[in-house]
Amino acid sequence: MINLNTSEQNTWCPGCHNFVILSCAKKAVSELINEGHAKHEDFVTVTGIGCHAKLYDYINTSGFYGLHGRAIPTANGITLGNPKLKVMTFAGDGDVYAEGISHFINAARVNPNYALFVNNNKIFALTTGQVTPTSEKGFPGRSTPKGNPFTPMNPVSLALEAGASFVAREYSLDVKNLTETMKAAIKHKGFAYVDIIQPCITFHNFTEYVKDKMYRLNGPFEYKKAMEKAKEWDYSDSADAKIPVGIFYEEERPTLSDLFDNKNWSEAYPERKINSALWERFKV
Amino acid sequence: MINLNTSEQNTWCPGCHNFVILSCAKKAVSELINEGHAKHEDFVTVTGIGCHAKLYDYINTSGFYGLHGRAIPTANGITLGNPKLKVMTFAGDGDVYAEGISHFINAARVNPNYALFVNNNKIFALTTGQVTPTSEKGFPGRSTPKGNPFTPMNPVSLALEAGASFVAREYSLDVKNLTETMKAAIKHKGFAYVDIIQPCITFHNFTEYVKDKMYRLNGPFEYKKAMEKAKEWDYSDSADAKIPVGIFYEEERPTLSDLFDNKNWSEAYPERKINSALWERFKV
Amino acid sequence: MEFQITIAGEAGQGIAKSAEIVSKDFVSRGFYVFNYRDYGSLIRGGENFNVLRISDEPVYSNDWTNDFAILFGKFSSHHLNKMKQNGISIGTLEGVQAKMNPSLIIKEIGANKIVENAVLLGALYKAMGQPIEALIKQMETYGKHTKVNQIAAQKGYDTYNGEVNEIRFNVRKGNRYYVSGSNAISQGAIASGMDLYIAYPMTPATPVLHILARVKDDVRAIQLENEIGVISAGLGASFAGANVMVGTSGGGFALMNEALSLQGISEIPIVTYMCMRPGPATGIPTYTGQGDMQFVLNSGHGEYSKVVIAPGDPKEAFERTAEAFYLANKYRVLSVLLTDKHLAESDYTFDSSPTFRVKPTRNLVNQSKDYLSYKITEDGNSPRAVPGKGIARATSYEHDEMGYTVEESEKIKIMVEKRLRKAKTLEDAVKKLEPITVYGKGKRLVISWGSTKGAIVDAIKLLEDTRFLQISYLKPFPSEEVKKEIEESLDVAIIENSATGQIAALIRENTGLEIKKKILKYDGRPFGYLELADKIKEMFK
Amino acid sequence: MEFQITIAGEAGQGIAKSAEIVSKDFVSRGFYVFNYRDYGSLIRGGENFNVLRISDEPVYSNDWTNDFAILFGKFSSHHLNKMKQNGISIGTLEGVQAKMNPSLIIKEIGANKIVENAVLLGALYKAMGQPIEALIKQMETYGKHTKVNQIAAQKGYDTYNGEVNEIRFNVRKGNRYYVSGSNAISQGAIASGMDLYIAYPMTPATPVLHILARVKDDVRAIQLENEIGVISAGLGASFAGANVMVGTSGGGFALMNEALSLQGISEIPIVTYMCMRPGPATGIPTYTGQGDMQFVLNSGHGEYSKVVIAPGDPKEAFERTAEAFYLANKYRVLSVLLTDKHLAESDYTFDSSPTFRVKPTRNLVNQSKDYLSYKITEDGNSPRAVPGKGIARATSYEHDEMGYTVEESEKIKIMVEKRLRKAKTLEDAVKKLEPITVYGKGKRLVISWGSTKGAIVDAIKLLEDTRFLQISYLKPFPSEEVKKEIEESLDVAIIENSATGQIAALIRENTGLEIKKKILKYDGRPFGYLELADKIKEMFK
Numbered sequence A, B: 001m002i003n004l005n006t007s008e009q010n011t012w013c014p015g016c017h018n019f020v021i022l023s024c025a026k027k028a029v030s031e032l033i034n035e036g037h038a039k040h041e042d043f044v045t046v047t048g049i050g051c052h053a054k055l056y057d058y059i060n061t062s063g064f065y066g067l068h069g070r071a072i073p074t075a076n077g078i079t080l081g082n083p084k085l086k087v088m089t090f091a092g093d094g095d096v097y098a099e100g101i102s103h104f105i106n107a108a109r110v111n112p113n114y115a116l117f118v119n120n121n122k123i124f125a126l127t128t129g130q131v132t133p134t135s136e137k138g139f140p141g142r143s144t145p146k147g148n149p150f151t152p153m154n155p156v157s158l159a160l161e162a163g164a165s166f167v168a169r170e171y172s173l174d175v176k177n178l179t180e181t182m183k184a185a186i187k188h189k190g191f192a193y194v195d196i197i198q199p200c201i202t203f204h205n206f207t208e209y210v211k212d213k214m215y216r217l218n219g220p221f222e223y224k225k226a227m228e229k230a231k232e233w234d235y236s237d238s239a240d241a242k243i244p245v246g247i248f249y250e251e252e253r254p255t256l257s258d259l260f261d262n263k264n265w266s267e268a269y270p271e272r273k274i275n276s277a278l279w280e281r282f283k284v
Numbered sequence C, D: 001m002e003f004q005i006t007i008a009g010e011a012g013q014g015i016a017k018s019a020e021i022v023s024k025d026f027v028s029r030g031f032y033v034f035n036y037r038d039y040g041s042l043i044r045g046g047e048n049f050n051v052l053r054i055s056d057e058p059v060y061s062n063d064w065t066n067d068f069a070i071l072f073g074k075f076s077s078h079h080l081n082k083m084k085q086n087g088i089s090i091g092t093l094e095g096v097q098a099k100m101n102p103s104l105i106i107k108e109i110g111a112n113k114i115v116e117n118a119v120l121l122g123a124l125y126k127a128m129g130q131p132i133e134a135l136i137k138q139m140e141t142y143g144k145h146t147k148v149n150q151i152a153a154q155k156g157y158d159t160y161n162g163e164v165n166e167i168r169f170n171v172r173k174g175n176r177y178y179v180s181g182s183n184a185i186s187q188g189a190i191a192s193g194m195d196l197y198i199a200y201p202m203t204p205a206t207p208v209l210h211i212l213a214r215v216k217d218d219v220r221a222i223q224l225e226n227e228i229g230v231i232s233a234g235l236g237a238s239f240a241g242a243n244v245m246v247g248t249s250g251g252g253f254a255l256m257n258e259a260l261s262l263q264g265i266s267e268i269p270i271v272t273y274m275c276m277r278p279g280p281a282t283g284i285p286t287y288t289g290q291g292d293m294q295f296v297l298n299s300g301h302g303e304y305s306k307v308v309i310a311p312g313d314p315k316e317a318f319e320r321t322a323e324a325f326y327l328a329n330k331y332r333v334l335s336v337l338l339t340d341k342h343l344a345e346s347d348y349t350f351d352s353s354p355t356f357r358v359k360p361t362r363n364l365v366n367q368s369k370d371y372l373s374y375k376i377t378e379d380g381n382s383p384r385a386v387p388g389k390g391i392a393r394a395t396s397y398e399h400d401e402m403g404y405t406v407e408e409s410e411k412i413k414i415m416v417e418k419r420l421r422k423a424k425t426l427e428d429a430v431k432k433l434e435p436i437t438v439y440g441k442g443k444r445l446v447i448s449w450g451s452t453k454g455a456i457v458d459a460i461k462l463l464e465d466t467r468f469l470q471i472s473y474l475k476p477f478p479s480e481e482v483k484k485e486i487e488e489s490l491d492v493a494i495i496e497n498s499a500t501g502q503i504a505a506l507i508r509e510n511t512g513l514e515i516k517k518k519i520l521k522y523d524g525r526p527f528g529y530l531e532l533a534d535k536i537k538e539m540f541k
């Protein structure tokens, strides 16, 4: 079996749910390799910046530790540069729903072929606890000590609205389902988005809140039903919420690299020759 | 009556629908002044960059000719700096749905108090004709000569999904309704978004396409109905489309400057004094 | 022997196309044409004009007075006082020497308003004593509108009854290449092995996007959501193994700054085509200027090496594009091709082909188990490999050889010093690529860079004892070479299309030498060569 | 007389809080404390440590060997070889002089793991021969956790049976102010008339956001969607009349570049708090460095003037913040307060209050009908007015006096030249604000800027014949003043927390003088004062 561990010292808080997400990711990759879906060297782990992003250091695949908010466009590029790679993009709620929301909306529409996992702890964790777009109203983040003034965004219904071709939600501690959904997302041909509910045990521990409210969907559904399901929870802290988890929606359509008919360039043209004859195109 | 004309030479293409939008804007402002809703000096016209944005030069109000894609955050700031101003923000589809989409999604959620008019010609016009997120699939823009590979975004349903508190669509040549909706948007307390369908007669003239397909809504509706209506047209060029125009949705909730309890700072504190006594706070 | 034509009218009246037809006709007959294009930030309803300088010797610039002019539309009157003594202006405008009424003429032939320019072109050919057949032949490029344009041109030729000032001089035969900076960059990029061009439209970089989107070669031109999306995707694609160029102008480049810094630490090769216009901010979008130089040189936070190349004309642009790709790949750096609207949108005539100083390379090693993405090497340059064949890592954090995050003092130093050594290696590499060029002879020296080359080369031909030092590599800066040239001169001035003369500051930073004499132009217009010759003379008086 | 304590442990063990308690106790008793904070980019599970240098004379830096140390947690062993000859280390670690078992002790008192540090603090007080009552009193700031911490401290004090090295020296009485750069900037901004602080979290600028979000003063701290949203809103709010500061670090500042350029052409006042960390890109987020200097000086495309101020310590930060607001409003420019993690997150002790060179002003004129947003004036500075009282315009395009778009050559020149004159006016204004400061006496000169001041001031006290030139205004650059100081010196070196020594390049660009001697540190750590004294000595040998 492929060893997906690295020898880097792990600096997540002891007990952080990211440990679980990491081990699910390793499990998913390793099973996909075993199942012959892809080779070890074809996997690329792309991350943004935040606690979640440290995953880059802890998984032994090719990787790109990107900028805060830019995991998505970086991954877009990777699929344009070599459509054969299996890209797993890990990002935070700050990354994707604040800094990089433009790329999220765009990716949902143009359908690049990779899985996007958002480790959604409803907080900027690595910067020690400010509210993000998915933080619930009233939550006292460090930049909003009197309480978050804003209503949270629902990224799942937003993704559906924006055109994502695979939309799911999972919970960080549900190893079995998270692993399965990760595998499904990686296998999906197109933009596969999974919002992973991941309470931050240090700055925003809503484990108790979500724990009993989750129930599993028997999706994927057709679009309208998926949207209805997506609206069942509005990312608030309302006491009687029901939180559906699982796959909301799945559809197959051409990917970004299909649309531009991209190739694995360095393999197709190991060395392009200088073609000074092109100058002749200017001859009058 | 207030003279809202300027003596700047107009450089829109002869026959451009922006002329009509301009005259509706002037009419709206001038009627609002006459109706006592606001004073001339309280109006601020904010724009992005593009053909639409030249409006800044042609309307005699205070104004901020912003950066491409940044009309929204600039306007957010204006309402934070002085919540009493009446801000009209004009932007293009390139501006808002491409470059500045992050600000659009955010503004819909945080509800800054101004009207956003998007002169949507489904094209980057000033840069001579490339596709934008609302261009229909297959349209041969200059950067996509073989046809736009992407499906268009529906900005109206996206705005509703993102939480905009006032959502409308109008047509650039419908002077009466456009003027009325502009007035309603300016009067609305919160983020009032109007997508103005504005065929570009030079680079993307879909006047014929939209002309007979539009019908007027008897909105605003409650959210769900509004969303249904918004989905009636997907911004494609499908032959049997029906294009609803008018107000889809309207709701009142606290604005961005309400939430932070902002003031007209320069009036509240015409000159703050240097308060070196604050240093004493560090005394141990 | 030479003469100059201005063709001016309203945007949308086919001014640029008219200029192209006349230019190509003359070039095809062995002349050298320089074609300057002036247009506002508007689509129709304002003024456009082109200036064609035509000669039997190579010319690389224009000036501001004309032998001939076609003036139509309501905005062109200011050209009336830019006619030479015996110049002939033709058109619809009050005050032209040969007033014509093309709208009447096209009515006669039952044609559309849009061919009015063809009528005036026909008249121009009569006034220049040129064969109308030549013009009519060039008009074949009008596609389905060919016929009507040809008829209109013939009609204009026949109708014209103004003065004639016959152009008659023998031209040498030989190859002629007629090319704009945008075309040269586009084809040069393909020739240099580019796979992907990624951009978001921004004047004056946009033509490269349009050109590359249309070519039949196996490359892709992709427009993405915004400039941050563009540069991020560019780095992603390059990481995956593609040869990538991204393109933009000042505002877009500003937005790319964070990711350019990421280039620095991740050492992913990339070429950026940066085409300047006058700033700050939106500035004067369809005009020209060199005011972004220091901004580009210092772009991206933190300390890292990059390459900034400023070609002086389209032929150089073609050649230097190959160097940009070569250096980017070879040293895993950012190469910026720094040009401006004047270079990008003017057409130049050359009679020879470019030569290359480098061969293209992806510079990929075959990965083995012990491949290290950031291997510590003596020259600071680490071998490059890509995912798909083994493990390759790229990161925005400070890192060790494997690409894992580090925070320890010693480990940080090791990697910072690796990059410092690479900077030195890069400096040495650039020394071999003719980073400076000297034109002419003389004890007086003018120094410049980029698109001002054309006017300077043309101007110093008219001057005595004056040579021109062109700096093609702004980073790494060829300090010794520049210092030597300055110290060998009696009098020195810099020339720049900017308000502050940034090259002087750069020279002083790198050599300690202060150049007080500055010939600057900052109104969005390029230097005319005569205007410039006068200014240089004045400066060295 | 002085001594140094290191308190090291795991993130989440209350290291920073422990340091604060000890510091504040000593400061309250008349000592001077400098508190350096070292932590990784993690929340728990890695190492944190604080270094407290405590003296009866002012001290502004620390060094790397300790008289006392509390070492607990698994990562602290490397501090063991940083003990002075007779130093006393206390803790849980194998190899410390006084090994203790706080987990046993807290079990006895039935307390939580979280008060282990209090036990060790109690022990430290015993080892230092300090009154445990003083410590217990300081612990009142623990809020509801006060009692248990106090008990634990007392227990630690009583249990400790290691060596004692009594600290006993008389301190002068007088006011003592204990303040970090972040605190100084925050309160300084309020004191300077700020209305709004707008930011997106980014280490090490974030503490200012946290502080300002908590204050009771009538100001607002607002977190917006991203840095582009922040700076755009900042300009919008300032246009509407508010006094605005935005804050970020390198990556966020990079994203703001386009809008900074907009500031340049729109001439809307704004202050930017830019707090550096080592780059490129994400770099080493929780450490310190000065490598963004040239990037900041040259930020924003196009040519426009800005102010870049680099305070050297928190007191200067408080004072200079007032100047940043004053200059921004008075001359409608961008003022950058350029600091770094070391200044922002270290605590300094002062015994006097700041003084201000300027008075705050919004610089608003009453609008009349003929108000011109960009009035052409002799000094290039146009009166400022805001919407709501009349017509005010701001634009990203080149424009005329009214703020309408222009493309004509002559009109462009007029406005460019207005801005050039303003640059000159600004230069003159800055000359009056003590842009440089010289410390000490001697023929040898070290030159630096920003947070290195502390270590340098402390170091040159130990050196002969060496003075220190601090440059507080990096832009406009005080060329003459700096030149004079250099020319009056026998030997010169620059000191910078960077890999390339950017201040040397800046000095050469502005004075032509090359400074070859560079004392650099680029491992994310600040200079220790002894380390630095040695390096200076070595350099001047």
Ligand SMILES: Cc1ncc(C[n+]2csc(CCOP(=O)(O)OP(=O)(O)O)c2C)c(N)n1
Pocket: A048, A049, A050, A051, A052, A053, A067, A068, A091, A092, A093, A094, A095, A096, A119, A121, A123, A124, A125, A126, A127, A132, C258, D200, D201, D202, D203, D227, D251, D252, D255, D282
């Ligand atoms: C351009 C930029 N802005 C801000 C930051 C600072 N920053 C680092 S991590 C982070 C928040 C991360 O939050 P999230 O993405 O939710 O990840 P988490 O830490 O919660 O896993 C921020 C704002 C940055 N690195 N870059």
Ligand SMILES: Cc1ncc(C[n+]2csc(CCOP(=O)(O)OP(=O)(O)O)c2C)c(N)n1
Pocket: B048, B049, B050, B051, B052, B053, B067, B068, B091, B092, B093, B094, B095, B096, B119, B121, B123, B124, B125, B126, B127, B132, C200, C201, C202, C203, C227, C251, C252, C255, C282, D258
């Ligand atoms: C940062 C940046 N990128 C690109 C541009 C170039 N640009 C100017 S206008 C424009 C398109 C405008 O399209 P839209 O907003 O739809 O306005 P329209 O011209 O169609 O009214 C673009 C891309 C710019 N000015 N700034």
Ligand code: SF4
Pocket: A011, A012, A013, A015, A016, A017, A018, A051, A052, A121, A125, A126, A199, A200, A201, A202, A203, D043, D044
């Ligand atoms: S702060 Fe939260 S997200 Fe970050 S490592 Fe700790 S528990 Fe995990």
Ligand code: SF4
Pocket: B011, B012, B013, B015, B016, B017, B018, B051, B052, B121, B125, B126, B199, B200, B201, B202, B203, C043, C044
């Ligand atoms: S290009 Fe289109 S949008 Fe622009 S002015 Fe012309 S018609 Fe109007």
Ligand SMILES: [Mg+2]
Pocket: A050, A092, A093, A094, A119, A120, A121, A122, A123, A124, A125, A132
């Ligand atoms: Mg988070």
Ligand SMILES: [Mg+2]
Pocket: B050, B092, B093, B094, B119, B120, B121, B122, B123, B124, B125, B132
């Ligand atoms: Mg448009």
